[in-house]
Amino acid sequence: xxxxxxxxxxxxxxxxxxxxxxxxxxxxxxxxxxxxxxxxxxxxxxxxxxxxxxxxxxxxxxxxxxxxxxxxxxxxxxxxxxxxxxxxxxxxxxxxxxxxxxxxxxxxxxxxxxxxxxxxxxxxxxxxxxxxxxxxxxxxxxxxxxxxxxxxxxxxxxxxxxxxxxxxxxxxxxxxxxxxxxxxxx
Amino acid sequence: xxxxxxxxxxxxxxxxxxxxxxxxxxxxxxxxxxxxxxxxxxxxxxxxxxxxxxxxxxxxxxxxxxxxxxxxxxxxxxxxxxxxxxxxxxxxxxxxxxxxxxxxxxxxxxxxxxxxxxxxxxxxxxxxxxxxxxxxxxxxxxxxxxxxxxxxxxxxxxxxxxxxxxxxxx
Numbered sequence: 001x002x003x004x005x006x007x008x009x010x011x012x013x014x015x016x017x018x019x020x021x022x023x024x025x026x027x028x029x030x031x032x033x034x035x036x037x038x039x040x041x042x043x044x045x046x047x048x049x050x051x052x053x054x055x056x057x058x059x060x061x062x063x064x065x066x067x068x069x070x071x072x073x074x075x076x077x078x079x080x081x082x083x084x085x086x087x088x089x090x091x092x093x094x095x096x097x098x099x100x101x102x103x104x105x106x107x108x109x110x111x112x113x114x115x116x117x118x119x120x121x122x123x124x125x126x127x128x129x130x131x132x133x134x135x136x137x138x139x140x141x142x143x144x145x146x147x148x149x150x151x152x153x154x155x156x157x158x159x160x161x162x163x164x165x166x167x168x169x170x171x172x173x174x175x176x177x178x179x180x181x182x183x184x185x186x
Numbered sequence: 187x188x189x190x191x192x193x194x195x196x197x198x199x200x201x202x203x204x205x206x207x208x209x210x211x212x213x214x215x216x217x218x219x220x221x222x223x224x225x226x227x228x229x230x231x232x233x234x235x236x237x238x239x240x241x242x243x244x245x246x247x248x249x250x251x252x253x254x255x256x257x258x259x260x261x262x263x264x265x266x267x268x269x270x271x272x273x274x275x276x277x278x279x280x281x282x283x284x285x286x287x288x289x290x291x292x293x294x295x296x297x298x299x300x301x302x303x304x305x306x307x308x309x310x311x312x313x314x315x316x317x318x319x320x321x322x323x324x325x326x327x328x329x330x331x332x333x334x335x336x337x338x339x340x341x342x343x344x345x346x347x348x349x350x351x352x353x354x355x356x
Contacts, residue, residue, distance in 0.1 A: 010323065041275070042253040042265045043241060077229065111229075136229045142236040142255050146263045146275045146354045151232075153354075173355075 009068035011061070014048055026065060030058050031119035035184075042145045055108040055120040056144045062110060062119070064141035075111040075138050078148050080104050080155050082132040083179065091179040098175050100167075104134060104159055105176065106152035108144065234259045238288065239318035240339060244268040249313045254346055260285055262346055278349035288342060292319045295334040300324055304331040315339060 003023045005012045020026050036052035047053040047061040059076055066074035081087070083105035084095060095103055109118040109126055118124040135155075139147060156176075157169050165172075234257040244251025244267055251267035264276040292298075297319050304326035305314060312327045317339055328336050 040241075040251075040253055040265055040267050042255065042263065075229075137232045138229050139232050140234060140236070142239070143232070143234055143257070143263075145255070145265060146277050147232075147234075147261075149275065149354045150277060 003069070003071060005065065005069060007065075007068040007070075011044060011064050012068045014045060015065060018048060023071070026062060027117070027119055030062055031122055031124075033058065035121055044141065055118070056148055058120060059108045059110050060141040060144035067141060073113050076141060076144065077109055077111050077116070078137045078139055078151060079107050079109060079129065080134045080136075080152065081107060081129045082134060083176075084132070087128050087132055088179070088183070091182050094175060094179050094182060098167075100175070102132075103172060103176050103179065104152070104155050105179075106148050106155075108148065111138075234261060236318070237285065237320060238292075238342065239316070239323075240342060241316040243313045243315070245311050245313045247311075251313075256280060256285065256288070256346070262349060264346070264351065272351055272353070275354040276351045277354055278346070278351045280346070280349060284345060288345060289319075291338055291341065295332075295338050297324075297335070297338070298322050300332065300335060304335070306330060317342075 004021060005016055005023075005026070007013075015026060018029075020029050030047070030053070033047065034052045035054065036050075037054055038046040038050050038052065038057050040046060041057060044057060044061045044064050047057050053061065063074060063076035066072075081104070082102035083091070084102040085091060085093060088105075095101070107118075107129065109116055109120075111117070116126040116130070118126040118129075137151065153169070153173070156172055159165075160167065160169060160172065236255045237258055238256040239254070241253040242249075242251060248269050250269045252265065252270050252272075253267070254262060254264040256262050260280045260282060262278045262280050264272060264278070266272040266274060266276070300322075302324060304324070306312075306327065309327065312329070314325055314327055315331075316323060316325045317335075318324075324331075324335065326335065
């Protein structure tokens with residue numbers, strides 16, 4: 001069911017000024033925006049002004065508008081999943097070259113009713129990750145700024161300790177950074 | 187009569203054994219057990235509502251640009267954009283007494299009865315502040331806002347500056 005943006009709160013008003021009148025239009029608009037970090041992660045308006053966003057800012061932007069409009073069935077989820085060369089082919093052999101099967105990675109997406117939706121890019125699909133999700137956490141839009149990074153780093157620290165791994169946190173994080181560089185084509 | 191009573195007892199015993207066997211057979215098999223959707227049941231709720239939010243726009247000059255959110259749990263998120271000591275993402279914890287004192291200070295200045303804007307959009311390169319307390323958001327420039335509001339925001343700035351900050355690297 002499509003829903004109209006009726007809230008008079010700032011982000012919904014801003015979206016309507018850009019011609020976004022309902023939920024479907026909002027999801028389509030955000031999904032086609034280019035991938036890229038905004039200059040201030042805490043300012044969700046920038047997804048519209050800078051016409052780009054990451055998984056965090058794009059999904060938090062939709063969640064914020066959902067909060068403004070009282071769409072309580074739209075949830076913002078941080079999922080920790082096993083990132084490997086199968087579900088994320090663009091990282092190449094970075095992880096296996098370091099003697100690992102996977103690295104826990106954090107990803108944001110939406111849960112609308114029972115459906116999980118990843119609108120990070122036009123090609124994104126939650127199905128690519130669904131079998132590799134280790135844990136999921138529901139958060140508010142305002143928490144996306146630093147909370148995701150903090151949660152992710154704590155998860156990796158616990159994972160290293162529980163598996164009595166030889167690698168330090170800094171080493172694992174550096175491998176993860178190389179994967180992200182490959183993903184963003186840097 | 188004794189024989190009749192003995193036969194009755196035997197039937198009663200056999201019947202009770204059959205009943206217990208029947209109960210065992212009716213124990214649900216693995217096919218009957220409903221396994222809940224792991225992903226749904228395991229979603230943890232880490233919702234934390236923002237209480238205060240402050241965003242200070244930077245300008246072409248040396249004015250500082252930063253954003254922070256103080257959550258109900260006492261967690262504070264900070265993003266330093268320009269001309270500040272703490273650049274990028276930082277986190278800190280605020281104790282409940284300090285958060286309660288900030289809420290009281292906001293109520294004492296009549297925050298929720300103030301206008302939504304004290305702002306002249308035609309004035310170029312005047313850095314704007316956006317402050318939010320619970321659901322009420324106010325956008326202002328220092329020269330147009332009530333003194334109580336600017337003093338409150340500066341007090342909140344000083345309060346968060348005194349926290350112990352940890353940098354969060356992406």
